[in-house]
Amino acid sequence: MTSIASSAAPRPAAVMGPLLRVDGLVKHFPVQRGMFGRATGMVRAVDGVSFDVAVGETLALVGESGCGKSTTGRLVLRLIDATAGRVEFDGADIAALSSDAMRALRGSLQIIFQDPFASLNPRMTVGQTLDEPLALHGLAEGRRRERVAEILDLVGLPPQYARRYPHEFSGGQRQRIGIARALAVEPRLIVCDEPVSALDVSIQAQVVNLLRDLQARLGLSYIFIAHDLAVVKFIATRVAVMYLGRIVEHADKRALFAQPRHPYTQALLASIPIPDPTLTRRRIVLQGDVPNPAAPPSGCHFRTRCAHAQERCTEEAPPLEMTDGHAVACHFWREIEPIGATLPGTAAVPRNARLEALQAAFRAPLDRSALSP
Amino acid sequence: MSDGREFAAVDGVSFRLDAGRTLGLVGESGCGKSVTSLSIMGLVPQPPGRIAGGEILFDGEDLLKIPPAELRELRGNRMSMIFQEPMTSLNPAFTVGDQIAEVILRHRRVTAAQAAEQAIAMLKRVRIPSPEQRFHDYPHRLSGGMRQRVMIAMALALDPKLLIADEPTTALDVTIQAQILELMRTLREETGTAIVLITHDLGVIAEVADDVAVMYSGKIVERAPVRSLFAQPQHPYTIGLLGSIPQLHLEQERLAAIEGQVPNAFTPVTGCRFHPRCPFAVERCRQVEPPLAPVVPGHDAACWRAPLPVAVDRAA
Numbered sequence: 173m174t175s176i177a178s179s180a181a182p183r184p185a186a187v188m189g190p191l192l193r194v195d196g197l198v199k200h201f202p203v204q205r206g207m208f209g210r211a212t213g214m215v216r217a218v219d220g221v222s223f224d225v226a227v228g229e230t231l232a233l234v235g236e237s238g239c240g241k242s243t244t245g246r247l248v249l250r251l252i253d254a255t256a257g258r259v260e261f262d263g264a265d266i267a268a269l270s271s272d273a274m275r276a277l278r279g280s281l282q283i284i285f286q287d288p289f290a291s292l293n294p295r296m297t298v299g300q301t302l303d304e305p306l307a308l309h310g311l312a313e314g315r316r317r318e319r320v321a322e323i324l325d326l327v328g329l330p331p332q333y334a335r336r337y338p339h340e341f342s343g344g345q346r347q348r349i350g351i352a353r354a355l356a357v358e359p360r361l362i363v364c365d366e367p368v369s370a371l372d373v374s375i376q377a378q379v380v381n382l383l384r385d386l387q388a389r390l391g392l393s394y395i396f397i398a399h400d401l402a403v404v405k406f407i408a409t410r411v412a413v414m415y416l417g418r419i420v421e422h423a424d425k426r427a428l429f430a431q432p433r434h435p436y437t438q439a440l441l442a443s444i445p446i447p448d449p450t451l452t453r454r455r456i457v458l459q460g461d462v463p464n465p466a467a468p469p470s471g472c473h474f475r476t477r478c479a480h481a482q483e484r485c486t487e488e489a490p491p492l493e494m495t496d497g498h499a500v501a502c503h504f505w506r507e508i509e510p511i512g513a514t515l516p517g518t519a520a521v522p523r524n525a526r527l528e529a530l531q532a533a534f535r536a537p538l539d540r541s542a543l544s545p
Numbered sequence: 546m547s548d549g550r551e552f553a554a555v556d557g558v559s560f561r562l563d564a565g566r567t568l569g570l571v572g573e574s575g576c577g578k579s580v581t582s583l584s585i586m587g588l589v590p591q592p593p594g595r596i597a598g599g600e601i602l603f604d605g606e607d608l609l610k611i612p613p614a615e616l617r618e619l620r621g622n623r624m625s626m627i628f629q630e631p632m633t634s635l636n637p638a639f640t641v642g643d644q645i646a647e648v649i650l651r652h653r654r655v656t657a658a659q660a661a662e663q664a665i666a667m668l669k670r671v672r673i674p675s676p677e678q679r680f681h682d683y684p685h686r687l688s689g690g691m692r693q694r695v696m697i698a699m700a701l702a703l704d705p706k707l708l709i710a711d712e713p714t715t716a717l718d719v720t721i722q723a724q725i726l727e728l729m730r731t732l733r734e735e736t737g738t739a740i741v742l743i744t745h746d747l748g749v750i751a752e753v754a755d756d757v758a759v760m761y762s763g764k765i766v767e768r769a770p771v772r773s774l775f776a777q778p779q780h781p782y783t784i785g786l787l788g789s790i791p792q793l794h795l796e797q798e799r800l801a802a803i804e805g806q807v808p809n810a811f812t813p814v815t816g817c818r819f820h821p822r823c824p825f826a827v828e829r830c831r832q833v834e835p836p837l838a839p840v841v842p843g844h845d846a847a848c849w850r851a852p853l854p855v856a857v858d859r860a861a
Contacts, residue, residue, distance in 0.1 A: 236718035236719065236720065345806075372574050373745065373790050374785065374789045375573075377788075377800035377801070380791070381800055384799075401719075402791040402792060405793055406797060406800065407791075440719060443722065444719055445726070445746065445752045446752075446794055447750070447751045449772050449775055450776070455727070457723050457724055458720045461688045461690055462718070527784065530784045531785070531787070531788035533825065534785045534788055534789075534801035536824065
């Protein structure tokens with residue numbers, strides 16, 4: 173067993189260094205109360221988070237509201253400054269970069285937001301929105317108009333959409349525009365912050381498929397921030413589960429979903445309603461709410477809702493320890509009964525051949541002319 | 546619409562719900578599932594809304610014909626509703642206990658003390674810890690999950706025969722959603738209340754509903770008992786929807802996304818409303834709207850091509 177609390181994440185040693193390395197990241201926000209906004213306390217939104225992301229892979233940060241996953245994403249982009257810890261992109265410490273160097277780096281690091289409407293300027297056409305970053309970064313000089321058309325094509329939108337305004341589009345199309353804007357500057361890493369949470373399921377699938385296709389085509393790395401574990405299982409390479417500012421489990425996707433070790437991950441997986449009424453599985457219903465992040469429990473943050481908590485969990489915060497490439501922060505994970513029965517293996521579910529055959533028809537490209545009214 | 550034209554948000558929707566059963570109403574934004582439920586409750590603002598036709602029989606009585614005062618008496622008493630965002634349905638200026646007690650006082654001949662006592666009993670029934678203290682809390686003091694429990698306590702305070710739950714867990718974190726779904730299952734067994742559960746989440750439907758109606762663009766396109774719907778979906782929209790959700794228990798190479806978008810009031814579609822997005826559509830689908838009809842006994846679908854053969858040839 174090796175302690176990885178302050179070093180890298182569980183991944184076989186790569187030939188090159190990781191594209192992004194995050195080490196011991198901490199962010200405190202002051203809690204302000206009263207008329208003069210005095211700080212009356214401190215929320216440890218991110219409390220010692222470490223991971224790395226390789227070229228072409230997707231690291232998913234998952235957890236419920238207030239677990240610090242979005243703050244972590246913003247720290248990686250240096251949209252906010254960290255209280256402590258280090259973020260290295262391509263070997264360079266981003267906190268030490270001059271503002272010019274940081275501006276240049278922003279081309280490589282992009283973000284996609286949950287609500288594409290709120291993040292698009294309503295007074296700019298799609299073409300202007302996509303042209304602006306090209307101009308700022310001096311890209312595609314002399315052929316910017318062609319480049320805008322190429323980017324639109326990349327996200328599956330026709331070039332004439334460049335002349336339209338954001339309000340003319342549906343939620344799914346706006347998210348495609350949000351993705352197009354991120355792609356305009358040819359980034360290497362994109363932080364996707366709940367990119368499909370606001371979309372209807374049929375549209376969500378279009379955007380998730382698009383993100384996967386773009387990754388395969390452009391060799392992008394993603395940090396995929398989400399609360400929906402089913403989407404994460406579909407898109408991620410590795411998964412880090414966060415609870416109250418800390419990573420409690422971090423593993424390869426297959427290992428994490430097949431054999432979750434942390435009681436929180438187990439409960440999270442068991443809480444997700446599965447669209448199959450014939451399935452019976454063990455229910456783990458967590459009691460209570462997430463504690464106030466301004467006054468988290470001592471020791472293990474999860475202990476107040478954990479069915480396996482003991483005296484030691486109150487006294488001592490469990491370090492994130494890696495065994496067989498699978499990291500977990502729990503004193504007692506070895507003693508906890510696995511939850512195989514909660515999440516059936518794929519072999520246990522009989523295939524519905526008829527349904528699969530019919531659904532295959534949806535995967536084949538439709539005649540696009542039929543789509544435009 | 547703002548320019549004075551009318552459009553049908555809900556168009557010819559029919560279903561029945563027996564006592565003690567749970568009907569899941571599923572569909573995406575704008576499919577008319579919420580308007581359907583608001584119509585049952587008599588809560589569609591008129592104008593601009595208008596119920597242009599049909600009947601809503603509740604215990605044999607047509608809710609569209611009874612006088613408003615009588616409907617108010619029914620609401621809260623024999624049928625009630627919970628919403629997605631409890632904070633917007635609770636009054637921030639009153640304690641949660643007072644708000645539940647008020648519902649009881651409004652419909653029952655009890656003293657204020659008795660109403661308060663019953664309100665505390667309701668808080669206990671929805672498993673709110675230390676109900677005597679929580680009684681005196683204002684809504685903002687409670688977490689989202691606790692607020693939804695308060696809403697459920699208020700909705701069930703008068704032992705209604707029908708509960709309409711409109712996306713009751715959508716705004717909640719998944720571990721809290723599991724708590725609320727568990728509570729709804731337990732309460733249904735205890736009370737025998739019939740439930741209309743409106744949701745976009747097929748997982749929630751699979752866990753809670755007995756029967757399901759799938760809505761698309763203001764119409765019910767498929768209606769079946771829950772097991773039959775998930776095992777043998779008949780309408781292409783349901784088939785596509787099931788393929789487009791990432792599923793924890795399945796290995797999926799690629800999601801079966803439904804191309805295109807939901808039609809809106811400004812771009813009406815002739816024939817079957819799903820045909821522009823349907824890989825099985827044939828000429829007839831573009832011309833004539835299919836009726837909701839049985840495909841197998843007890844399982845209805847509104848599709849000219851149902852039952853779809855397995856080795857289906859894609860329409861040209």
